[in-house]
Amino acid sequence: MTQKLVVIGNGMAGARTVEEILARNGDFTITMFGDEPYGNYNRIMLSNLLAGVEDEAGIFLNDLSWYADNNITLHAGTKIEKIDRKAKVVIADDGSRTPYDKLIIATGSSSWTPPMKNVHNPKRGFHQGVFAFRTLDDTRGMIRYARDHERAVVIGGGLLGLEAARGLQNHVSEVTLLHAMGHLMERQLDEKAGHMLQASVENKLGIKVITNAMTTEILGKDRVTGVKLADGTEIPCDVVVIAAGIRPNTQMVADSGLPVERGIVVDDQMLVRGEQDIYSVGECAQHRGNLYGLVAPLWDQAKVLADHITGRDTEAAYTGSKLSTKLKVAGIDVASMGLIAPELDDDEVIIYSEPKKGIYKQLIIRDGALAGAILVGDNSKAASLIQSFDRAQALPEERAEMLFDIGGPAGEVKPEDMPDDAQVCNCNGVSKGAICGVVNAGCKTVSGVMDKTRAGKGCGTCKPLVQRIVEWAAGGEAEDDPAASWYVPGVPMPKPELMAAIRKYELKSVSSVFEKLVPGGEHDAKSKMGLASLLKMMWADQYSDERDARFINDRVHGNIQKDGTFSVVPQMKGGVTTPAELKRIAEVAEKYNVPMVKLTGGQRIDLLGIPKEQLPAMWADLDMPSGYAYAKSFRTVKTCVGSDFCRFGVGDSTALGIAIEERYQGLEGPGKMKLAVTGCPRNCAEAYVKDLGVVAIDGGKWEIYVGGAAGAHIRKGDLLVTVDSAEEVIRLTGRFLQYYRENANWLERTYAFVPRIGIERIREIVIDDSDGIAEALDAAVDEAVQSYKDPWKERAVPATPGQFRTSLPLTVLPQVPVRS
Amino acid sequence: MTIAPIEKTILGPVEEIPYGEGRTYAVGLDMIAVFRLRDGSLRAVSAVCPHKGGPLADGQIDNRVVVCPLHLYAWDLATGCSQSGQPPISVYPVRVDDGHIILGD
Ligand SMILES: Cc1cc2nc3c(=O)[nH]c(=O)nc-3n(C[C@H](O)[C@H](O)[C@H](O)COP(=O)(O)OP(=O)(O)OC[C@H]3O[C@@H](n4cnc5c(N)ncnc54)[C@H](O)[C@@H]3O)c2cc1C
Ligand code: HEM
Numbered sequence: 023m024t025q026k027l028v029v030i031g032n033g034m035a036g037a038r039t040v041e042e043i044l045a046r047n048g049d050f051t052i053t054m055f056g057d058e059p060y061g062n063y064n065r066i067m068l069s070n071l072l073a074g075v076e077d078e079a080g081i082f083l084n085d086l087s088w089y090a091d092n093n094i095t096l097h098a099g100t101k102i103e104k105i106d107r108k109a110k111v112v113i114a115d116d117g118s119r120t121p122y123d124k125l126i127i128a129t130g131s132s133s134w135t136p137p138m139k140n141v142h143n144p145k146r147g148f149h150q151g152v153f154a155f156r157t158l159d160d161t162r163g164m165i166r167y168a169r170d171h172e173r174a175v176v177i178g179g180g181l182l183g184l185e186a187a188r189g190l191q192n193h194v195s196e197v198t199l200l201h202a203m204g205h206l207m208e209r210q211l212d213e214k215a216g217h218m219l220q221a222s223v224e225n226k227l228g229i230k231v232i233t234n235a236m237t238t239e240i241l242g243k244d245r246v247t248g249v250k251l252a253d254g255t256e257i258p259c260d261v262v263v264i265a266a267g268i269r270p271n272t273q274m275v276a277d278s279g280l281p282v283e284r285g286i287v288v289d290d291q292m293l294v295r296g297e298q299d300i301y302s303v304g305e306c307a308q309h310r311g312n313l314y315g316l317v318a319p320l321w322d323q324a325k326v327l328a329d330h331i332t333g334r335d336t337e338a339a340y341t342g343s344k345l346s347t348k349l350k351v352a353g354i355d356v357a358s359m360g361l362i363a364p365e366l367d368d369d370e371v372i373i374y375s376e377p378k379k380g381i382y383k384q385l386i387i388r389d390g391a392l393a394g395a396i397l398v399g400d401n402s403k404a405a406s407l408i409q410s411f412d413r414a415q416a417l418p419e420e421r422a423e424m425l426f427d428i429g430g431p432a433g434e435v436k437p438e439d440m441p442d443d444a445q446v447c448n449c450n451g452v453s454k455g456a457i458c459g460v461v462n463a464g465c466k467t468v469s470g471v472m473d474k475t476r477a478g479k480g481c482g483t484c485k486p487l488v489q490r491i492v493e494w495a496a497g498g499e500a501e502d503d504p505a506a507s508w509y510v511p512g513v514p515m516p517k518p519e520l521m522a523a524i525r526k527y528e529l530k531s532v533s534s535v536f537e538k539l540v541p542g543g544e545h546d547a548k549s550k551m552g553l554a555s556l557l558k559m560m561w562a563d564q565y566s567d568e569r570d571a572r573f574i575n576d577r578v579h580g581n582i583q584k585d586g587t588f589s590v591v592p593q594m595k596g597g598v599t600t601p602a603e604l605k606r607i608a609e610v611a612e613k614y615n616v617p618m619v620k621l622t623g624g625q626r627i628d629l630l631g632i633p634k635e636q637l638p639a640m641w642a643d644l645d646m647p648s649g650y651a652y653a654k655s656f657r658t659v660k661t662c663v664g665s666d667f668c669r670f671g672v673g674d675s676t677a678l679g680i681a682i683e684e685r686y687q688g689l690e691g692p693g694k695m696k697l698a699v700t701g702c703p704r705n706c707a708e709a710y711v712k713d714l715g716v717v718a719i720d721g722g723k724w725e726i727y728v729g730g731a732a733g734a735h736i737r738k739g740d741l742l743v744t745v746d747s748a749e750e751v752i753r754l755t756g757r758f759l760q761y762y763r764e765n766a767n768w769l770e771r772t773y774a775f776v777p778r779i780g781i782e783r784i785r786e787i788v789i790d791d792s793d794g795i796a797e798a799l800d801a802a803v804d805e806a807v808q809s810y811k812d813p814w815k816e817r818a819v820p821a822t823p824g825q826f827r828t829s830l831p832l833t834v835l836p837q838v839p840v841r842s
Numbered sequence: 843m844t845i846a847p848i849e850k851t852i853l854g855p856v857e858e859i860p861y862g863e864g865r866t867y868a869v870g871l872d873m874i875a876v877f878r879l880r881d882g883s884l885r886a887v888s889a890v891c892p893h894k895g896g897p898l899a900d901g902q903i904d905n906r907v908v909v910c911p912l913h914l915y916a917w918d919l920a921t922g923c924s925q926s927g928q929p930p931i932s933v934y935p936v937r938v939d940d941g942h943i944i945l946g947d
């Protein structure tokens with residue numbers, strides 16, 4: 023039966039909760055009461071409205087038609103004065119009584135006014151010229167009044183006060199900020215950061231800041247003429263804005279007999295303590311002793327409340343939020359999250375300070391996870407820090423990478439500074455405007471936007487920028503994306519869980535994984551390739567190979583080209599060939615009229631533009647094994663000539679490269695594996711920038727580097743170990759590659775994988791065998807090596823009907839229509 | 843959604859298409875990709891990707907979409923609609939009858 027739902031408070035939390043309930047098809051007749059005479063607007067944007075970078079129309083979230091469209095009765099400008107719990111009705115200031123089955127209290131907060139003489143005027147609330155900064159009406163009043171006045175004072179040096187001060191500069195020529203504490207934003211910043219911020223605010227923005235300034239009195243008879251501080255100082259001004267804190271709106275609730283401490287006491291389902299039918303959400307709610315004054319926690323609360331009230335998930339629980347904030351003042355970068363000072367002896371503290379530029383960065387790390395961070399003067403790393411903070415992600419070994427972009431493209435562009443037509447994804451040609459369009463249409467997860475626009479789906483280097491744009495366009499409402507941790511998008515599990523489940527149920531084919539592990543058994547085309555790779559790795563020759571799970575490249579063992587033809591790259595171990603082999607390749611190229619013969623970046627020869635149906639015949643004529651230049655697999659081992667010929671060579675790089683390729687050829691993995699062996703540190707074979715690179719050094723030793731890259735992302739590999747023999751190199755190469763195969767996410771190349779795990783940890787596991795799995799890794803990679811078969815031998819009989827039938831362009835005979 | 847009219851045509855035995863894969867057929871001047879879903883049913887769409895001419899029959903499918911092998915855009919096999927803002931592809935009626943692929947009504 024449809025229940026009556028009443029919502030008190032039409033602010034950000036109330037309206038969002040209703041949206042979440044509608045999204046879950048909740049069966050309610052909804053009535054909303056809001057003290058403010060409007061639909062629902064984005065309170066956060068009042069700062070931008072004041073600063074003149076947003077207009078009123080731009081800050082409305084839901085206009086009146088939204089309420090009508092969703093059958094919501096809105097009483098705007100109506101205040102609820104009492105809740106009668108026995109009768110289950112709410113009583114409004116117009117005397118009306120509205121019955122409810124379920125009630126949500128989302129009354130938010132009001133601006134708090136510190137005790138000051140002469141601040142109130144018995145007739146009109148505040149003294150003329152004094153304003154709070156909380157509502158649209160406050161902001162309108164302030165703008166109207168400030169327009170024909172010159173000097174403003176803002177009381178309160180927190181986030182809100184700073185934003186108010188900056189906004190007022192848009193309307194008056196002189197702004198002074200008074201802060202009662204020793205430094206600005208003392209809740210979010212430590213002392214040093216606070217002073218650094220103050221310097222920037224004074225020098226860059228020209229706002230005068232006075233700290234330790236206790237305002238005791240508002241001066242002026244019928245309108246403001248100044249303020250007086252505790253030490254007797256008088257500051258003349260004609261506008262005063264109070265931004266000294268907020269207090270939850272709970273009086274009416276307490277008077278109605280509901281439990282109120284600092285806020286309305288709720289449990290993990292957002293139910294008011296002791297109540298079955300009354301919920302509370304937003305700034306007015308006190309959860310596990312905490313009150314929240316930011317929107318992110320409210321969004322989480324709204325979801326849990328909606329899950330619970332609609333019965334969608336009665337187990338849903340809100341367990342609290344980690345807080346992060348950014349200051350919305352153009353030109354002044356400030357971000358803060360979690361702890362602002364270490365608390366335990368072994369909390370790790372990392373500080374970078376460059377006072378001349380006003381840059382200050384502090385990280386606090388506890389048990390390997392980010393417990394707090396402060397950024398002043400440079401927010402370029404804010405998004406990634408907030409993400410590692412929220413999700414307690416593993417941190418890079420090189421802590422400096424968290425503070426600076428090292429080895430990446432210099433200077434991160436800010437989304438707000440980019441023109442709409444700026445191209446973000448250079449592979450798929452997606453502009454900033456296109457991304458924002460999708461976000462504005464309601465898609466607020468990074469992976470959702472990537473799916474819809476294909477931005478970030480080419481080489482992947484633009485992904486961080488796509489993420490920043492999505493976060494910016496969503497106005498801090500970008501949603502966490504559970505799918506981000508899944509191995510493939512279509513199976514809701516991270517890799518370790520997925521592997522455990524595959525083992526538990528002995529799932530040996532891709533279709534069986536979908537059927538067993540996806541709720542509803544839905545297959546997903548975009549997940550098949552990743553699953554095929556994983557299952558092949560886990561089950562080796564027991565894997566049940568469904569050919570449709572393979573990408574076309576793996577079905578026909580060639581790399582598909584833009585015109586639907588394929589490339590043929592024969593194996594050429596270590597880049598070493600012979601005249602006889604070259605002749606054979608030349609003859610084949612002539613016989614088949616190969617449109618292009620080209621040397622690859624991996625030291626072999628590419629025959630391009632081969633129609634699918636010609637592949638088997640060409641392989642037979644070549645009679646060389648596949649070079650695997652098309653698969654997510656072990657690709658090539660580049661080598662330099664080394665000690666055989668080179669006058670600098672100290673190791674036989676060619677022989678070792680060939681031996682490594684001989685052993686690990688065709689090994690599938692979560693991403694490509696490109697290797698190199700070089701005969702001395704001059705590094706002619708570019709081993710430092712390979713997934714695994716081997717460098718001969720004097721004394722018959724070899725260094726092994728892992729995690730290097732020189733594609734769209736450039737990274738020098740980390741030195742894993744130095745060993746004495748080529749055999750040792752071959753063995754450890756296999757062990758590292760197997761560890762990578764088992765633990766990397768789908769398409770996660772070693773340049774991301776190695777820093778994610780940390781080179782120290784990899785060394786412990788692969789070299790020192792701290793986890794006791796070395797033997798198992800060796801055995802697993804050996805099994806994979808033994809099951810290697812040259813795919814180009816699959817040519818006499820097609821593996822499936824029409825395996826090599828052309829898909830385009832068609833040369834088959836036209837079909838004859840039948841008459842019926 | 844564009845359901846294109848097409849003359850009734852027998853394309854060949856259904857075994858020509860492995861489960862979960864697609865094959866291209868020429869019908870008059872049209873080129874049509876026919877897919878055999880893992881549930882045994884068939885879908886037929888225009889064979890040429892509207893993005894940059896990729897061969898859709900070489901794409902991977904599930905029970906809903908085909909993903910073009912060249913740039914991985916996806917189209918709904920039942921409606922022909924793109925899920926990523928590309929132009930739609932034509933869809934054709936197709937069914938299995940007595941082991942044969944019958945295109946058209
Ligand atoms: C200028 C400004 C900038 C901000 N910037 C940020 C930011 O950058 N990031 C961030 O995370 N947060 C920011 N905040 C805080 C954020 O806006 C609040 O956390 C959020 O609005 C709280 O939502 P709420 O629904 O709990 O309260 P509100 O949005 O205040 O909604 C409560 C509503 O209930 C109404 N109401 C109260 N009592 C009654 C009653 N008895 N009967 C009927 N209606 C009633 C009120 O009139 C109000 O409309 C900012 C706030 C301000 C003022
Ligand atoms: C569809 C996309 C791509 C195709 C078709 C492609 C194809 C190829 C081919 C055929 C080779 C020669 C490989 C060999 O001899 O084994 C090659 C080499 C290379 N590719 Fe790609 N590639 C693609 C995407 C990428 C991306 C996204 C990157 C970077 C992130 C990249 C970086 C490289 C590098 C660095 C080499 C040289 C390898 C070496 O020197 O060993 N490629 N590519």
Ligand code: SF4
Nearest residue numbers: 449480481623733734
């Ligand atoms: S071969 Fe590589 S670098 Fe060249 S166009 Fe293709 S993807 Fe880009």
Ligand code: SF4
Nearest residue numbers: 662668671701702706
């Ligand atoms: S890396 Fe060293 S050994 Fe190899 S070719 Fe260059 S100089 Fe010679």
Ligand code: FES
Nearest residue numbers: 891894896910913
């Ligand atoms: S050609 Fe099909 S997606 Fe580009």
